[in-house]
Amino acid sequence: MSETWLPSLTTPTPQAGFELAVKLARMGVKVTQPSxxxxxxxxxxxxxxxxxxxxxxxxxxxxxxxxxxxxxxxx
Amino acid sequence: MSETWLPSLTTPTPQAGFELAVKLARMGVKVTQPSxxxxxxxxxxxxxxxxxxxxxxxxxxxxxxxxxxxxxxxx
Amino acid sequence: MSETWLPSLTTPTPQAGFELAVKLARMGVKVTQPSxxxxxxxxxxxxxxxxxxxxxxxxxxxxxxxxxxxxxxxx
Amino acid sequence: MSETWLPSLTTPTPQAGFELAVKLARMGVKVTQPSxxxxxxxxxxxxxxxxxxxxxxxxxxxxxxxxxxxxxxxx
Amino acid sequence: MSETWLPSLTTPTPQAGFELAVKLARMGVKVTQPSxxxxxxxxxxxxxxxxxxxxxxxxxxxxxxxxxxxxxxxx
Amino acid sequence: MSETWLPSLTTPTPQAGFELAVKLARMGVKVTQPSxxxxxxxxxxxxxxxxxxxxxxxxxxxxxxxxxxxxxxxx
Known part of the structure; x- marks a missing residue:
């Protein structure tokens, strides 16, 4: 995971923030099961x-x- | 999910805020199961x-x- | 759910606040199962x-x- | 539950606060199962x-x- | 549980704080199962x-x- | 666990912070199952x-x- 996938927690809108939350939740699974x-x-x-x-x-x-x-x- | 469904977290009343919380909880399911x-x-x-x-x-x-x-x- | 059931989060005492928390927990079930x-x-x-x-x-x-x-x- | 069981969230020590947390956790069960x-x-x-x-x-x-x-x- | 086991939440380092968190988690079990x-x-x-x-x-x-x-x- | 494994909660980037969160989650398992x-x-x-x-x-x-x-x- 050397590439940058999370440059910032700032998002332009509440909805874009929600989409980022979904991404983080999925990354939390990916760290344990990378395949x-x-x-x-x-x-x-x-x-x-x-x-x-x-x-x-x-x-x-x-x-x-x-x-x-x-x-x-x-x- | 290109349409705007979450323009703001501000609500006029505590009860309207609760209804928004319900909406977010459902969207959290919809992102994984969109059908x-x-x-x-x-x-x-x-x-x-x-x-x-x-x-x-x-x-x-x-x-x-x-x-x-x-x-x-x-x- | 058009009637007002949550006018405020302010309560006079810590105990009344606890009772309101119980009410919110139940409402969180009721929104999914209204019967x-x-x-x-x-x-x-x-x-x-x-x-x-x-x-x-x-x-x-x-x-x-x-x-x-x-x-x-x-x- | 008309008697006062939670007059304040203030406690003299961290440990007394922990004991109060245990009490609140139990009250959260008691409200659903009062017997x-x-x-x-x-x-x-x-x-x-x-x-x-x-x-x-x-x-x-x-x-x-x-x-x-x-x-x-x-x- | 009359002896003092939690005099303070202050710890010298983040790691000592983590160890205290482990202790609190275990005490949360011990209050229900003291044996x-x-x-x-x-x-x-x-x-x-x-x-x-x-x-x-x-x-x-x-x-x-x-x-x-x-x-x-x-x- | 006498060695230092958590010197600071400060990280240079949001992504490095996420990696630290993963580490803490694993340490929370390791304290109960050290093998x-x-x-x-x-x-x-x-x-x-x-x-x-x-x-x-x-x-x-x-x-x-x-x-x-x-x-x-x-x-």
Whole structure:
């Protein structure tokens, strides 16, 4: 992971901040399972499992707290 | 998701903020499972599963922290 | 949900704030399962399931963080 | 729950704050299951279930965040 | 628990703060299961259960937020 | 764990902060299961279990909140 994928927590809009939160949540999985191929296979299972979909939504919510604070809530 | 669905975290009332938190929690699921049809089918199952209903409530609570702070708690 | 059920996060005491946190946790379930009848039936099951009782307690704790901050910790 | 059980979030020491966090975590269960008798029976099960013991510890941790902030970290 | 085990949230270094977070996470279990003997037996099971190891790590993370804030992030 | 592994929460970039959050999440597991050999074996299982991958991502998210605040969000 030597390439730059997270240059800043600043985003122009609340919605762009939400998309960044989704990216961080996915990177949090990728650090443990770096294989794109395996993650692709696993995805087929959990994208129909509501408990896991809700769990992903929770991780996004936690990252969104961080990003919203970093942007002073886009006020 | 090129359309604007989250223009601001500011809401006129605490209750409107809660409704926005619910929306964010649902968007956190939609980013992983974008199909309205599949989410509709899945919903039939989890809306009678208390563990998952509580999990949804938790995601709403996390987003509500963010939104309440963004609105300076509507003080 | 057009009626007003959350006019303010301000409460007179820490204990009243806790009761409001409980209310928010329940509303977070109600938005997904609006039927009073179904929630009543589901309740019979989870009120004897400690894992779910603890999960409810966690949602209350998250909302209580928000409400306590909104009230400047009743200092 | 008309009696006063939470007059203040202020405690004299960090340790007393931790004990208050434990109390709040338990009250978060009691609001859903008010029967002392049933909670007593349930306790026998979960006090040997590590997953639930850890879940309780998590709720305590969340409340402790609130209480520590309320006491300005006893600095 | 009348002896003093938590005199302060202040630690000299970030690493000492992490160790204190671990201690708080364990105390959160101990308050529900005070028996050293039973906790010792239970530990044998969960220390090979990754889901529970991750759950412990989560509780540590929550306490670490509190301790880091209490120490103004050791800046 | 007498060696220094966490000298500071300060990182030069948001991405380096994310990597530190991953490190803290892993240390939170290591304190309970210090054996490198056992953790290595356990890893083989959970790196294909999406529920656990998401749980790891959540712990990373919590630590990232702490680290981002410590760095004043790299603003």
């Amino acid at each position: 794109d191929e395996i993650r692709g296979k696993l995805r087929a299972a959990y994208e129909q499992d509501t408990a896991q979909l809700i769990a992903v939504s929770q991780v996004v919510a936690i990252h969104y707290q961080t990003i919203a604070a970093a942007n002073d809530y886009w006020r | 309205d049809e599949i989410r509709g089918k899945l919903r039939a199952a989890y809306e009678q599963d208390t563990a998952q209903l509580i999990a949804v409530s938790q995601v709403v609570a996390i987003h509500y922290q963010t939104i309440a702070a963004a609105n300076d708690y509507w003080r | 009073d009848e179904i929630r009543g039936k589901l309740r019979a099951a989870y009120e004897q399931d400690t894992a779910q009782l603890i999960a409810v307690s966690q949602v209350v704790a998250i909302h209580y963080q928000t409400i306590a901050a909104a009230n400047d910790y009743w200092r | 002392d008798e049933i909670r007593g029976k349930l306790r026998a099960a979960y006090e040997q279930d590590t997953a639930q013991l850890i879940a309780v510890s998590q709720v305590v941790a969340i409340h402790y965040q609130t209480i520590a902030a309320a006491n300005d970290y006893w600095r | 050293d003997e039973i906790r010792g037996k239970l530990r044998a099971a969960y220390e090979q259960d990754t889901a529970q190891l991750i759950a412990v790590s989560q509780v540590v993370a929550i306490h670490y937020q509190t301790i880091a804030a209490a120490n103004d992030y050791w800046r | 490198d050999e056992i953790r290595g074996k356990l890893r083989a299982a959970y790196e294909q279990d999406t529920a656990q991958l998401i749980a790891v991502s959540q712990v990373v998210a919590i630590h990232y909140q702490t680290i981002a605040a410590a760095n004043d969000y790299w603003r």
